Amino acid sequence: MTRRAGAHRGRALQRPAEAAAWDGARQAAASLVVLRAVLEDRAGAAWRDLVAALSHGPARAAAATTAYARLFSLLADEAELSATPLVGDAWQHHLLSRLLDAETPFSRKAEAGGWDAMGPALAAQARADLAALERCYRLTGPALATAVARTAGAPVTPWDQFRPLGGGPGDSPRLALMRRFHRTRGWDRLARALADHVAEHGAGMFGRYRAFRWVGGRGGRLEGIRDPDPVTLNDLVGYEVERQPVLDNTRQFVAGGPANNVLLYGDRGTGKSSTVKALLNEYGDLGLRLIEVAKEDLGDYAAILDRLRGRRERFVLFVDDLSFEEHETQYKALKAALEGGLEARAPNVILYATSNRRHLVTERFADRRRASTDDEVHPEDAAQEKLSLADRFGIHAPFLVPDQERYLRIVAELASHHGLRVPAGELRRRALVWSQWHNGLSCRTARQFIDGLRGEALLAQARSNGRARRARGRVTPRNGSAAPTR
Numbered sequence: 001m002t003r004r005a006g007a008h009r010g011r012a013l014q015r016p017a018e019a020a021a022w023d024g025a026r027q028a029a030a031s032l033v034v035l036r037a038v039l040e041d042r043a044g045a046a047w048r049d050l051v052a053a054l055s056h057g058p059a060r061a062a063a064a065t066t067a068y069a070r071l072f073s074l075l076a077d078e079a080e081l082s083a084t085p086l087v088g089d090a091w092q093h094h095l096l097s098r099l100l101d102a103e104t105p106f107s108r109k110a111e112a113g114g115w116d117a118m119g120p121a122l123a124a125q126a127r128a129d130l131a132a133l134e135r136c137y138r139l140t141g142p143a144l145a146t147a148v149a150r151t152a153g154a155p156v157t158p159w160d161q162f163r164p165l166g167g168g169p170g171d172s173p174r175l176a177l178m179r180r181f182h183r184t185r186g187w188d189r190l191a192r193a194l195a196d197h198v199a200e201h202g203a204g205m206f207g208r209y210r211a212f213r214w215v216g217g218r219g220g221r222l223e224g225i226r227d228p229d230p231v232t233l234n235d236l237v238g239y240e241v242e243r244q245p246v247l248d249n250t251r252q253f254v255a256g257g258p259a260n261n262v263l264l265y266g267d268r269g270t271g272k273s274s275t276v277k278a279l280l281n282e283y284g285d286l287g288l289r290l291i292e293v294a295k296e297d298l299g300d301y302a303a304i305l306d307r308l309r310g311r312r313e314r315f316v317l318f319v320d321d322l323s324f325e326e327h328e329t330q331y332k333a334l335k336a337a338l339e340g341g342l343e344a345r346a347p348n349v350i351l352y353a354t355s356n357r358r359h360l361v362t363e364r365f366a367d368r369r370r371a372s373t374d375d376e377v378h379p380e381d382a383a384q385e386k387l388s389l390a391d392r393f394g395i396h397a398p399f400l401v402p403d404q405e406r407y408l409r410i411v412a413e414l415a416s417h418h419g420l421r422v423p424a425g426e427l428r429r430r431a432l433v434w435s436q437w438h439n440g441l442s443c444r445t446a447r448q449f450i451d452g453l454r455g456e457a458l459l460a461q462a463r464s465n466g467r468a469r470r471a472r473g474r475v476t477p478r479n480g481s482a483a484p485t486r
Helices: 003-030 042-055 057-080 090-101 105-113 120-137 141-152 173-183 187-201 204-208 240-254 272-286 295-308 330-338 365-369 379-391 404-417 424-437 443-472
Strands: 211-215 221-225 262-266 288-292 314-319 349-355 395-399
Touching: 003 042, 003 120, 042 057, 042 090, 042 141, 057 090, 057 141, 090 120, 090 141, 090 173, 090 187, 090 204, 105 120, 105 187, 120 187, 173 187, 204 221, 211 295, 240 262, 240 272, 240 288, 240 314, 240 395, 262 272, 272 288, 272 314, 272 349, 272 395, 295 314, 295 349, 404 424, 404 443, 424 443
Parallel strands: 211 288, 262 349, 262 395, 288 314, 314 349
Antiparallel strands: 211 221
16 A cells, blocks of 8 residues: 555545534533523524534535634624633633623523522533533634634634733633633533522623613613713712612612612703713622613513523613603503502612603693693593602602802812812812803812813823923933934
8 A cells, every 4th residue: 555545545544533423412402491591692503603614514514614614703892702711611611701701591590599599400401511612612613713724625724822801800710710611621520610609790791781771672681781971989979969879778688688770850950861881880880780771671571671681681761851742651660660550569670860850751731721722621630640640659859050169179080080180279270160151050060170170180191201201302401402313
């Protein structure tokens, strides 16, 4: 037998063995039961298509190339923009992230009762699924790239050298568990560790994100917000008395007690929305979650509750700038949802709304004269229907425009908070001029004025640093003329 013939026979023997390895991975993915959702995203579907194509060898070379390209693109978008370091290669990091984020029967039970509450059948199947996922995990980027290149007869780029964007925490309980899975052989032994993590930090997207927006439309869905507004209660100056009932109500709610829906109403720029957003940063570690809902999507209120009912987290639905014109009828659905519907209120969901109107629905004097024009026998009933929406909110927190002295006090406290050293007289004069030229007296105006001063300070510091650098780059000879250094 010639050397070339021997090599050809070796490759021929090798290909069936490789095909068996890919087919084993395909069967492992197909065997998933309670953790099946881990591979049911777009990247998981592309990975399954890829190993299925590779298990058929050259007969499905085109399908393997297409699946690899689709998977590479998805992993590149995820890995290159990742704020945290990758654990393993891009596919391995993705699979571990899905293991922690996917909603599964195992994660829901672990979140609700922990490992000790797990039924024996569920625990046994979770161990079997973890063993199957480990087989999928061990197929690294270089191995898959080599197989695709051999099958397609053309080189492909492996995904083991993506470079994350960074900027996020390099260590966290999440990353610690992912690294533990990465270095462990025998994932079935980590079922309890996974359950303990979920019990402490939450399951699925509610464990990964704290802020969400409801995206209306067909079916509707929750979308996690990666970078919510970082405003804290310490950043909010003034209106402490007005804010206190909101804080007390939220503390009761987070502690597991009954709480009221809250309407924060009043003049624009007084910190109503910032107050609600600051609650998330104050109580997020205690299980509070904030969901932004547009007024146009209030008809989905029942669907939203279905997604949240029974979760261990406490949810505040946040509707900003809530008000209704006469022709808008969403307020009727909202009334029934807040109180008055047949279905019991979800104990872990309340609604906080901000508005410039105390009564939310536009009311006109014409409403009281309508009996003479449209045969309304009891026009006062129509008016009461509109006013009753605001009554569904147990707490009304008024945020009214500040007077001049309160405005100046807020400016002074913000300047001190940011370390701005401006003489009191100049600060007062400039703050009043700013309010006259811009948006009047309000918390927002005060913050915008302070942001302007902070920008001025940064530019002044940059100019000073530039002059210092230029001075260091020059020397003065004895004749007094400046000369560049060498």
